[in-house]
Amino acid sequence: MSPIDDGLLAEVRGRLVGGTTADDSELRAALRGTGRVLGSDALTDLTRRARAELYGAGPLQPLLEDPDVTDVLVNSPAEVWVDRGAGLERAPVHLGSVAQVRALAVRLAAAGGQRLDDASPLVDARLPDGTRLHAAIAPVCESGAVISLRVLRSRAFTLDELVDSGGLPAPWGPVLRRLVAARANMLVSGGTGTGKTTLLAALLSLVPGHERVVCVEEARELVPDHPHVVPLTARRPNVEGAGAVDLADLVRNALRMRPDRIVLGECRGAEVREVLMALNTGHDGGLATIHANSASVVPARLEALAALAGMTREAVAAQAAGALDVVLHLRRSGRVRYLAEIGAVRDVRGELVVEPVATWDGVREPVAAEGWDAFADRWSGV
Structure with missing residues (x-):
């Protein structure tokens, strides 16, 4: 267009x-x-x-409306990229001039209630339709302006749909259902674009309808198929530097909202302390996501994030071992995003450990590890 x-x-x-x-x-x-x-x-x-x-997003709007597109990236007027699930590909779109790209970025930022100008050349905002916007302009960006847009999915996928699409091995479907029914505290890990939010929404859709789910996110992305979801979204400070509400504030307030389940869209900072404390005080069935390269490095990621809140390694191990039950790790191979590991959380002589109890390569049958039988026995009575 x-x-x-x-x-x-x-x-x-x-x-x-x-x-x-x-x-x-x-x-x-x-x-x-x-x-x-x-x-x-x-x-x-x-x-x-x-x-x-x-x-809307001007010439980018048709790309955002494409149901297969998850990301739209603008590097220059003649360089627009999209991700349709198989990696980035060039889009046949030309945005005119550098000035027009900058004007588009400024208008999108304004639509998200944020300021983008020479005094504030970076913006991270949420557009009215839920699309996440990040933009940078000169002088921090040599090309004049760059824009990144992450599309909000309009509906949640079911576990059966994830199985059909190759994102989940069929034998693991009943396992995940039992984990949700048994109110296991789960952490969904993976790299960028591996489908963490998609899996999290599918799991939340399994929560019984009479339960109240409070979702805390930096920018709203979770749209689970559930009748009683309370979304809480962080707010950045205004141009005067006032009015900020961070994730830690929202988690603390979520505890006072009579939640049956507390969900953190992404652990990315000091708010991990509040989440671990909440899950250690009777709020079972909680879920969160975290960026990590494998299930086994999740403890190191938790330690790094909790250090921002002043927690020692020993304190993190004690809190996390009591708060978390399972880590579900996702990977991406080409167009397919799939659940690659199920890990059990352990406290081994004062050290937090995530032991993979089952793995999957996205193609062949899943492989059970040494601790699978004990893991399956623990959650089989649901």
């Missing part, structure tokens, strides 16, 4: 009344009023393009 003519766009903007978002009938009326539109097909096309330019 090519950008709409700047003169026509300016005239349409001038004909719209007020600062609220215009509906399609108002946009069509404004376009007709310019006297430049002939034919119903041309009017329909221009209405769609005008909406994208005024309220």
Whole structure:
């Protein structure tokens, strides 16, 4: 979709009344009023393009609306990349000039309630439709402006759908169902783009409908198929530096909201202390995600994050061993994101250890490790 003519766009903007978002009938009326539109097909096309330019992501909007696209990345006006699940690929989109890319970044930041200018050249925001935005402009970006957009999925996948798509071996489906029913505290780990949020949402969809689920996230991405979800989203400080609400604040407040399950979208800082404390005080069935290269390095990641909250290695081991039961580790191979490891959390002589009890390469049958029988026995009575 090519950008709409700047003169026509300016005239349409001038004909719209007020600062609220215009509906399609108002946009069509404004376009007709310019006297430049002939034919119903041309009017329909221009209405769609005008909406994208005024309220959406401009020429990037069709990419965001593609159900297969998870990420849209802009490196320069002529270099736009998308991820449809098989890695990054170039998109046939040209954004005009460096100035137009910068203007688009500034407008998207404003739509997310954030400021992007020379005094504040970096922004991390959430757009009204849930899309996550990160943008950088000069002087920190030599190319003038770069934009990263992460699309919010409109629905949660079921475990059966994950099995059908190759993301989960069939024998593990009943295991995960038992873990959720038994209120095991689980940590979903993996690298960027491995499907941590997708698996987490699928697990939350298995939670009984009468339970109250409180989800804490930096930017809302979780959309589980569950009737009683309370989303809490962190807030960045405003331009005066006030009004910030961080993840640790939200976790502490979630404890006062009569939760049956507390969920942290991603452990990425000092808030890990609050999560571990919550899961050690009777709030079973909690879930969270964390970035890690394998299940076995999760303890080191927890120690690094908890150190930001002043916790010692020994304190982390004691708290995490009591708070966490299972680590589910995800990997990505080409287009397929799959659950590669199930790990049991142990305290071995005062040291936190995650022992893989089963592994899967995404193709062959899953392989049970030495501790699988004991693990299966522990959760088999549900």
